[in-house]
Structure formats: structure tokens, C-alpha cells
Amino acid sequence: MHFSYAQRLQQLPPYLFAEIDRLKAEATAKGVDVIDLGVGDPDIPTPSHIVEILKKAAEKPENHRYPSYTGMLRFRKAVADWYERRFNVKLDPEKEILALIGSKEGIAHLPLAFINPGDIALVPSPAYPVYHIGVLFAGGKSYFMPLIEKNDFLPDLEKIPRDIASQAKIMFLNYPNNPTAAVAEEEFFKRVIFFAKKYEIMVCHDAAYTELYYDGHKPLSFLSLKEAKECGIEIHSLSKTFNMTGWRIGFAVGHPKLIAGLGKVKSNIDSGVFQAIQEAGIAALNSKEKIVEKNRQIFKKRRDIMANGLKELGFELTIPKATFYLWVKVPKNYTSMEFCQFLLKKIGIVVTPGIGFGEPGEGFFRMSLTISEEKIYEALARLEKCIKYL
Numbered sequence: 295m296h297f298s299y300a301q302r303l304q305q306l307p308p309y310l311f312a313e314i315d316r317l318k319a320e321a322t323a324k325g326v327d328v329i330d331l332g333v334g335d336p337d338i339p340t341p342s343h344i345v346e347i348l349k350k351a352a353e354k355p356e357n358h359r360y361p362s363y364t365g366m367l368r369f370r371k372a373v374a375d376w377y378e379r380r381f382n383v384k385l386d387p388e389k390e391i392l393a394l395i396g397s398k399e400g401i402a403h404l405p406l407a408f409i410n411p412g413d414i415a416l417v418p419s420p421a422y423p424v425y426h427i428g429v430l431f432a433g434g435k436s437y438f439m440p441l442i443e444k445n446d447f448l449p450d451l452e453k454i455p456r457d458i459a460s461q462a463k464i465m466f467l468n469y470p471n472n473p474t475a476a477v478a479e480e481e482f483f484k485r486v487i488f489f490a491k492k493y494e495i496m497v498c499h500d501a502a503y504t505e506l507y508y509d510g511h512k513p514l515s516f517l518s519l520k521e522a523k524e525c526g527i528e529i530h531s532l533s534k535t536f537n538m539t540g541w542r543i544g545f546a547v548g549h550p551k552l553i554a555g556l557g558k559v560k561s562n563i564d565s566g567v568f569q570a571i572q573e574a575g576i577a578a579l580n581s582k583e584k585i586v587e588k589n590r591q592i593f594k595k596r597r598d599i600m601a602n603g604l605k606e607l608g609f610e611l612t613i614p615k616a617t618f619y620l621w622v623k624v625p626k627n628y629t630s631m632e633f634c635q636f637l638l639k640k641i642g643i644v645v646t647p648g649i650g651f652g653e654p655g656e657g658f659f660r661m662s663l664t665i666s667e668e669k670i671y672e673a674l675a676r677l678e679k680c681i682k683y684l
């Protein structure tokens with residue numbers, strides 16, 4: 295039989311990390327002790343009180359049945375309480391909150407609810423790839439908003455042509471940002487709201503990293519701005535805040551019509567989040583502040599060691615106020631891809647080339663701080679040795 299992929303798969307952008315994956319597998323096979331600073335997946339276990347709740351909840355037969363599509367009301371109430379405590383944002387758990395099977399799921403499905411074939415979406419670049427892919431799968435077209443250093447890695451809304459803006463249906467944003475580690479301040483979000491209202495564009499703010507901040511720079515919720523709820527939703531995740539990437543739980547909050555639209559798509563595709571995981575999610579959201587603070591301290595220490603070490607070796611970077619990423623300039627005379635291949639071949643270190651997140655990411659590479667301090671020191675020692683070959 296002859297099977298051919300649908301156009302939406304044929305249109306997928308080339309997978310730029312294939313060569314890195316191949317080199318990594320090759321090095322591992324040769325017995326090289328590869329240090330992987332590539333993936334944004336915390337190495338620290340989920341706090342034990344959350345795991346204990348899952349164990350108990352897994353034994354309850356009422357949790358073995360199909361969950362509700364929108365999420366248990368108790369889970370949505372826990373989200374509402376958390377948003378009020380953390381951001382001073384009031385949400386109606388009945389209409390303004392939806393449980394997700396991880397935020398990636400919600401981001402990927404949102405365009406199916408609001409994008410018609412040919413519609414335009416405003417998508418940052420470099421970025422988490424799911425915004426563009428979600429738009430592509432819905433038959434839409436992405437207009438890429440470059441995130442460049444000169445603009446503090448915020449999109450320049452003035453540069454978006456008027457005819458594009460007036461056709462656009464949705465704008466994706468993500469602060470604190472992956473991969474650039476940039477943060478957005480109130481002033482920027484105000485400009486976004488003005489722009490979104492002027493052109494009637496819904497805003498989808500991916501807020502996965504709001505709790506991974508350092509030195510007291512607490513990131514904002516987009517929804518904490520006046521009138522934000524009128525034009526958008528925010529997508530949140532327990533993955534990064536509580537080291538729960540494997541659990542698959544997140545949530546969308548914001549405008550009831552947008553929440554309902556996303557809910558309609560989901561109720562026709564999936565059947566919700568395992569209730570035992572929602573119970574664990576409630577326990578996570580109700581965690582004592584010191585648990586999340588302890589996590590931040592671990593990443594802060596790693597950030598300080600790696601960022602200062604890199605600076606001493608002559609690398610150029612801004613010390614991030616949030617996220618567990620470093621966005622570092624590629625040394626002269628290398629493309630980001632060439633430099634990443636060089637690091638892997640010469641010293642067995644995996645980092646991610648900026649180009650892999652989009653064209654404007656060229657000239658940078660991303661390091662994830664998801665390895666132990668000991669390994670970070672080891673990585674710095676290897677980098678020091680290879681500097682002379684540059």
C-alpha cells in the first residue's frame with residue numbers, strides 16, 4: 295500500500311536538531327560522558343507531598359472513571375485561588391478556567407477553535423515551536439515577529455504592517471521567554487492590549503515560567519493588566535513551577551468565550567486530565583511558598599555559576615531575571631549550528647542552536663540549567679579547554 299502524509303505534515307518546518315541528535319547518539323555510543331544542556335526539562339524531582347497525594351488519589355475508584363472535560367471544579371477553584379494569591383487576578387472557576395493535558399496541548403489546540411484556513415497569526419520568533427505548528431495544523435499562516443536583542447527580545451508592534459495586523463486573528467506571546475530568557479514589564483503588556491483592541495486580535499500569553507524568577511523580579515501575569523481579560527487568555531503549566539513535566543497538567547484562564555472555544559475543541563478530541571493527577575495538581579497549587587522558593591534557589595545558584603563562568607571565558611550574555619535558560623552569543627565566525635556541532639564533537643556538550651527556534655535566533659545558543667552544579671563546573675572546565683581552538 296502507498297501511504298502519503300497529509301499536507302499539514304509535509305508543511306512542517308525541517309527538524310533542525312536532527313544533526314545534533316545524531317552527533318549526540320554517536321558520542322554516547324563511543325562512551326563520551328555527554329553533558330546535556332539542551333533540553334528544558336527539570337532534573338529535580340517533583341516535591342514529595344505532591345507524589346504522596348497522587349498515590350492516595352490513584353487508589354480511589356471514583357478517580358478511575360472519565361474525568362470532566364473542563365477539569366474538576368475543585369481543581370479549577372485551586373487555580374482561581376492561586377491566581378488571586380499570586381497575581382491578584384480574580385477568575386470565575388466555572389467560566390474562566392479550563393484544565394489542560396499540559397500547556398502544550400492547549401497551545402496546539404487553540405488555533406483549531408479560532409483560525410480558519412488562510413487566517414493570519416502573529417507568532418514570535420525565536421520561540422517555542424508549538425505556536426507556529428498549532429497555526430499550521432489549523433490551516434493558518436504565521437506572521438513572525440522577530441525577538442531581537444535591540445528590542446530586549448520583545449516584538450516591535452510598530453513594525454507589524456497594518457494590513458497584516460488588521461487580518462490577524464491571534465497573537466502568541468511568552469514571558470518570561472523561552473528561549474531568550476527575556477521578561478516583559480507592564481509597559482509592554484499595555485502596548486499589547488492597546489494593539490490587540492485596535493485590531494481585534496486575541497492574545498494568547500504562555501506564562502509557563504512566571505514562577506522561575508530570581509532576585510525578587512516577580513514576573514507579571516498578562517491578566518493582571520486592566521482590560522487584558524477582554525482580549526485574551528493566559529496558558530499556565532505546573533511543569534516548570536513544580537518540576538512536573540511528566541505529569542501532563544496545565545490550565546488556560548481568561549476570556550470566557552475563548553475558554554469555551556478551546557473547551558469545545560478539546561471535548562471532541564480528548565477526555566480530560568486523570569483526576570488523580572488533578573488532585574496532585576491541587577496539592578501543588580496549594581504548596582507552601584518555601585517549596586517553590588527552594589527550587590528557585592537551586593536554579594539561581596546554577597545560573598550564577600554558569601553565567602559568571604561563561605563571562606569569564608569571554609562569552610557574551612545577559613544574566614537572566616527568570617527561566618532556567620541562558621541565551622548566549624555564538625563566538626565570531628561560527629553559525630549557531632556550527633558552534634553547537636563543534637561543542638558536541640570537541641567536548642561532548644549539548645546546547646541548542648538559536649536558529650532551531652527561528653531565523654532571528656541565529657547568532658545565539660541556548661543552555662538549559664537542568665543539570666547539577668557538579669556537572670555545570672565540569673561543563674565550564676571543558677569549555678575552558680576548547681576556547682583555544684576557537
Ligand SMILES: *Cc1c(COP(=O)(O)O)cnc(C)c1O
Pocket residue numbers: 334395396397398399422468472500502530531532533534539543544
Ligand atoms: C516547557 C514549556 C511549556 C510547558 O509545557 P507543558 O506542556 O505544560 O509541559 C510551555 N511553553 C513553553 C514556552 C515552555 O518552554
